[in-house]
Amino acid sequence: MKQILIYSGTTEGRRLAEVLCRNGIRCTACVATEYGEMVMERLEGLEGLTVRQGRMTAMEMKDFLTQGDYLAVVDATHPFATVVSENIRDSMAGSGIPYLRLKRDTKSMFSHEKNISCYPTSQACAEALKETAGNILLTTGSKELAVYSRIAELKGRLYVRVLPGLESISLCYENGITGKQIIAMQGPFSVEMNEAILKQFDISCLVTKESGSTGGFFEKIQAAGKNRTKVMVIGNPEGAGGLTDNEVYTELEKLTGKALLEEEKMQISFIGMGMGSLKLLTREAEEKLKEADFIIGARRLLEGIPWQKEKIPYYLAQDIIPYLKESKGKRAAILFSGDTGFYSGAEKLYEALKNETEEGGLRAEVSIYPGISSVAYLAARLHTSWQEAEIVSIHGRAANVLEAVRENKKTFLLVSGVADMRAIGNMLLTAGMEEVGISAGYQLSYPEEKILTLTPGECLTLEEEGLYVCLLENERAERRRLTHGLPDEAFLRGKVPMTKEEVREVSVCKLGLTKEAVLYDVGSGTGSIAVECARLSDGIQVFAIEKKKEAAELIEENRSQYGLSNLTLVRGEAPEALNGLPAPTHVFIGGSSGNMKEILAVLYQKNPKARIVVNAITLETVGEVTGLLKTMPVEKEEVIQIQVSRAKAAGGYHLMQAENPVYILSFFFTKDGKDE
Incomplete structure (x- = not known):
């Protein structure tokens, strides 16, 4: 096949030469200067590419043209090299070879500015x-x-x-x-x-x-x-005419019979923007932004981009992917605040793009360029380390902030705005933690950046809306327990029945909770089981179902004293109160109000693989549950009895006093029936 002659020395020329060679089309790239040759260095060793360096007159260009076997000539020289372009056109007069001028878009958005x-x-x-x-x-x-x-x-x-x-x-x-x-x-x-x-x-x-x-x-x-x-x-001296990148590729497709635009995958760059200021960009990320045909991201991040680019204010995958599929551009940059691997939307979008490419809906390659996280930036501003700190985010998500602050001397917290800052202050004051010190970074990296030193009370007075991240320091931090097991005295109880400590801990163990579990605590009473489970991990969602008003109020109080944002009170009687809740992975039943059969039936409909643990005091309840298990698809059934005796002082002696025995029944639902 005949080859393509490219007059280059520009990024556009280098890019074209790379696409042609990778598609098996030989090309010669002519550059005038040493610098032009350096632009081509990244393609060194690419099969099918020849580079010629040196200036040529129109006559020399004509001689060079006649010595080769060229299918077309692409003029990808600098827009100000008008004399060179004129010489190229003169050298081709009468040759019958197509001339394609690849014209750079140099329109300025700044001509209206005073300076x-x-x-x-x-x-x-x-x-x-x-x-x-x-x-x-x-x-x-x-x-x-x-x-x-x-x-x-x-x-x-x-x-x-x-x-x-x-x-x-x-x-x-x-x-x-x-x-x-x-x-x-x-x-x-x-x-x-x-x-x-x-x-x-x-x-x-x-x-x-x-x-x-x-x-x-x-x-x-x-x-x-x-x-x-x-x-x-x-101003750009080049007049009207010329072709865009895509138009040149289309013409070359017609001449070569190769689908250049289809073969070239869209290059998608995920860019971690740090706090938003361009001065925090890595050099590599900056280069990808300059090369991009268009940039996608939240409006706040797009506003800081100075280059003349098409800017699309999308940040959800459901908007971004359809746009990418319709776009004719080949280089896209997608912006993410902070670091791409730290509480970022990059992970979900990457998975969505991966699925789209595997299904053939989009031909693309994704590269990820990290940024500086707000936590790292704030730690540097405060002259402190962060490797030993707990890091929690309530930016668009729930988390147990109070528990983190109680158990850690340092807690970095990502928040959504000033309302969250005021809520933090109120939370600490309510918990009696006035001594916690708060260092807040406001509008980090921007001209209005401030580092604020606050008390919980002072947080309540904040009014400036904007971007915040903070460090909470608790010199009285308690050592975190590695096991569950709160004493009964740790709960507000009133006259509401409560699962006793030892029974509670065995029951929690029998549940076998996982990190992302969804737990129903049916007949929650004081919420002791719900609280114990919610404290295990912020990733666990707990729903405490309780019909009695006094008990429901106690659940709220116990939830508040431990700051458990992942525990939700559901007022009502099961099974009706279960409607509208997400499907459970685990269920604890401490009280059924005589609706055990109906409750188990609804639970099976919601998740036929759920783990169930039931506490029973009476033999009638044990009989009812074991009888129901014979009619339902379950596996790994287990029934244990636990009886606790406590020593009580009687004068100078201690006598053991027995508590009522409790039965703990546990099993899994199964779609396939019982194991044989």
């Missing part, structure tokens, strides 16, 4: 510079230095940023620019680097070409805005 002026040519810009004062930073390359250096009143004020190649530096000296006036550096340049240069050389006016996101245009604009530096922009 930016636009000019049609370098000459017009140079004339306008006569009316300015102070130092001038030229970032327009070395080719047109003479336009500025020939003006005596400008020459001494010029600082020029050029490539660190012999050709560029020689041109500086030829035009009388020497010594400290030359900044020989190779990009890409971040906003921070541009800002540092503006400050270092006390720049009053920045001159740049309108070269688009690939040319670092928007980083210069943002840096100038931060430094209040005037910007003079030389």
Whole structure:
């Protein structure tokens, strides 16, 4: 097959050469300078690629064209290399070979800003510079230095940023620019680097070409805005015409018969944005944002992106995936606050995308670029470590914050806003924990960033809405118990019956709870079983079902004193009260009010694999349950009797006093009937 000739030296040209070679289409890439050759370095060793370095006249281009066997010529040169493009077109006159101009989109969103002026040519810009004062930073390359250096009143004020190649530096000296006036550096340049240069050389006016996101245009604009530096922009000289990336690929598909756009998978980059400020981005993440055809994320994160990109304010998979499937772009960036692996939506979206690609709905590859988490950032601001701390999030989720603070000297807490901060203060005051110290980070990484030192009472007075993360320090933290087992005295009881401590602990063991369990405590009484189970893990959801008013009030009080956000009181009588609840994985039945048969039937309908534990005091209840088990599909049935005796003082002696025996019946529902 004939090959494709690419006049390159740009990112677009390099990208095209890579796609062609990976699809078995040979190509030759012509670059004028050493820098252009360096752009192609990442493709070194790619089969089917030839790189030619060196400038050519129109006649030399024509000779080069006739020496090869080319199917088409793609002009992917810089938008300001208009003379080169003209030479390419002249060299092809009468050849009959298709000419495709790959035109970069350089439209600016900043022309309306007060500190930016636009000019049609370098000459017009140079004339306008006569009316300015102070130092001038030229970032327009070395080719047109003479336009500025020939003006005596400008020459001494010029600082020029050029490539660190012999050709560029020689041109500086030829035009009388020497010594400290030359900044020989190779990009890409971040906003921070541009800002540092503006400050270092006390720049009053920045001159740049309108070269688009690939040319670092928007980083210069943002840096100038931060430094209040005037910007003079030389407009793109390229006229109408030319083709977009996709249009060039489509034309090449027609010529080669290869489905280039279909073969090229969409490259999706998950970007951890840290707290939101671009200065916290990793260099790798920044490069992926610059390369992206479009960027998806929450509005807050999109607002901080300075580059001219299509921005889509989606953050849910149900919105993002359909958009990706319809998009014609090939490079997508999806933004996540903080770090992609720390309480992030990245995990769920990744799984959804993985399923979509496996089912053939989307051809894509996902890469993940982490960011700095708010916890790590706040710890650094507070000059403290976080590896030994408990980390809890109530940002869009429930968690037992009070328990974490009680048991840990350090607890980092992710919150949703100022309402959560006030709730934390109220929670600590209600629990009698006024001594807990609170360090809160407000709008971290943004200009309005504050580090606040607060008491629980002061949290109640906070009014500023915004992003908060905090560190709660409890010098009186208790050591966490590794087993369940609260004494009976730990519960508010009143006159409501309660499962006794020893029976309670055996019953909890028999439940065999798992990390993400959903537990029903039917006939909850004081809620002692519900509280014990909810304290085991924030991941357990507990529903305490209780019909009596006095008992329900005690459950609420016991739930509140332990700060159990994962325990929900359900007022009513089972089985009717079970309607609308999520299916249980585990069930404890401490009281059935004579509805045992109906309760078990409803539980089986909700989850035919649930684990059930029943406490019974009377032989009649034991008989009823064992009789029901003969008619239901269950397995691993177990019945045990437990009787506890307690020593009581009688004068100078201690006598054992027996409690009533309790029967603990446990089993699993099964779809398949009993084991044989």
